[in-house]
Every structure is written in C-alpha cells, then in structure tokens.
Amino acid sequence: MNVRRASTGRAWSTAIAAALLMSVSACGGTTATDQASDNRGSDDDTAGSSTTTAAPSEPEPLFADEFDTSGPVDWDAWRPILEKRHDSRQTDREKNVRVEDGNLVIEAHKEQYKDAEYTSAMIQTRESYQYGRFEARMKLPDAEGTWPAFWLVNDDQWPDFGEIDVMEHFARTTANKGDPQSMGYVESNLHSTPPAAIEALTDWGRATSTPVDVTEWHTYAVEWAEGEIRFFIDDEQTAVHERPDGDEPTWPFDDHPEVIVFDMFMGAYAGPVDAEALPQKLLIDWVRAWPLDEP
Numbered sequence: 001m002n003v004r005r006a007s008t009g010r011a012w013s014t015a016i017a018a019a020l021l022m023s024v025s026a027c028g029g030t031t032a033t034d035q036a037s038d039n040r041g042s043d044d045d046t047a048g049s050s051t052t053t054a055a056p057s058e059p060e061p062l063f064a065d066e067f068d069t070s071g072p073v074d075w076d077a078w079r080p081i082l083e084k085r086h087d088s089r090q091t092d093r094e095k096n097v098r099v100e101d102g103n104l105v106i107e108a109h110k111e112q113y114k115d116a117e118y119t120s121a122m123i124q125t126r127e128s129y130q131y132g133r134f135e136a137r138m139k140l141p142d143a144e145g146t147w148p149a150f151w152l153v154n155d156d157q158w159p160d161f162g163e164i165d166v167m168e169h170f171a172r173t174t175a176n177k178g179d180p181q182s183m184g185y186v187e188s189n190l191h192s193t194p195p196a197a198i199e200a201l202t203d204w205g206r207a208t209s210t211p212v213d214v215t216e217w218h219t220y221a222v223e224w225a226e227g228e229i230r231f232f233i234d235d236e237q238t239a240v241h242e243r244p245d246g247d248e249p250t251w252p253f254d255d256h257p258e259v260i261v262f263d264m265f266m267g268a269y270a271g272p273v274d275a276e277a278l279p280q281k282l283l284i285d286w287v288r289a290w291p292l293d294e295p
C-alpha cells in the first residue's frame, strides 16, 4: 500500500481542501489552482519534502464515493448484503437503497418481506483496505428502533479478524440488555475475539459513547494505523486505542484488510421499533478513504 501522508485533523482538512480545489481546477475553475498553491505555501505540514513525488497536497483516495449521481447505487463498487439481520431484511431495491439529491439513502420501511416485518439495506465495498483515514458525512434518523452504522469489517472470520465501528447509533430511549438509554449517543467501538469471555467481545475498554445531535450533519472518521486506531467526530478525536503488549490475539487489526460498510438495521440492540415513524432515512453525503503516513 502506498502510504504517504501525515495525519492530524487540521492537516487533513487543509490537504483535502487543497485536493478538492485542485479537482475544481481540473474541471475548469480559474482561481482554484492559485488558492491551492496558497494553501500549500502557508502550511508547513503539507509543504513538499520531496521533488520527485506528487505534491502531498494532492492525496489520491484509496476509495471515494461522492454519491452525486441520482439513481441506483454504483454496484460495481458496492455489494448488497441480502440477509435478515436482527429485525429487518436487507434488500437492494431502490425503495431501500439508492442515490438521491447528492446522498446515498438507506431507507427503512415497515412491510412484511419474506421472514421480516421491516426492510432496510446493507452495502459494503467490493474492495477491501488496510490502514487509512476512513470518513463519511452522515445524517441519521432518530426514530426509535433504528440502528444506522458505518463500519469496517473482515467477514472471513468474524469477529476474530476484527471489526471497527466508526459510527453506530442505537436509537433507544429505554434500557436494553443492561445498557441505559442510548438515543443521542454515537458509539465508536472495536470488536475482536477475547481469549475467553464472549461477553467481553464488545468492550475491552474499546467502547466509546459520545453525545451527538445525530439529526444534524456530522463527519465520522477513523484513522486506522499499524498498532493504533483513532476515532473522530467532526475532526475532534473521541478515542484512541493502541495495540496491547503481549496480548495480540485481541488485536487482529494489523493482520487483515477490511471492507467499508453502511447499513441500517432495525430493532434488537436499538430496542422496540416505532413502526408508526417509518419510513426513516439514513443519509450519507460522501465517503472517502485516504492513505496515512505513519512512522
């Protein structure tokens, strides 16, 4: 993997802004190149250290989907998962998943469909990735029983190969399975197989819950580096997790690539579904994955 860039929230914002300006310039803008040059010149972090490689202010994404073309999902890039998971059956019908008004829309409905009384969708990238900054701008529903998520996973041997939950929101106002209300708290968690107690699968001190107005737009991100995983909401770091010394079976994150997943499940850990509130939409403006440059 081509690993090129230093990574802090501010450096990323600058680099990405410059890259987008350059992109605008490539489409015919007249002042964007000058602005991008100004950005490079004013930021030591992004000043080029080599004259033989591409300018560091032009990062090539590992993967990106801006969801700017209305209609079906780009199924060449994404794979639908057509299963019943928890209380909903996931479909690839445009009723449940489509691109509309510049967003990926995952829409949950109350309808009997095969063996489920709700439908929704789950999609994952056809390619898998290891290490990088993975970020998405998202707006979530807050109807009871909805469970939208943005995560990375290796399905070959779940959860042994590791699951990185960038954003999960359990829209539940009642206590459930021993947890208090979770409505309005976004979770960013790591899952792997503990050596003994399966109950510890979720936690391991790797569960983070952050109060967020989920009905507003936010950018949820993870920086996945060798031996360290950092979570962000709107560039504010919410958690950092390091590979434990001498306990590496619980840290499979340096061993396997993972796919990017978006979905909205219903019920289960998100509590009873408010069927009267359906349909409900999960909106994703864009998803981008960038290479990191970690020592």
Ligand SMILES: [Ca+2]
Pocket: 066, 067, 068, 102, 103, 284, 285, 286
């Ligand atoms: Ca978009």
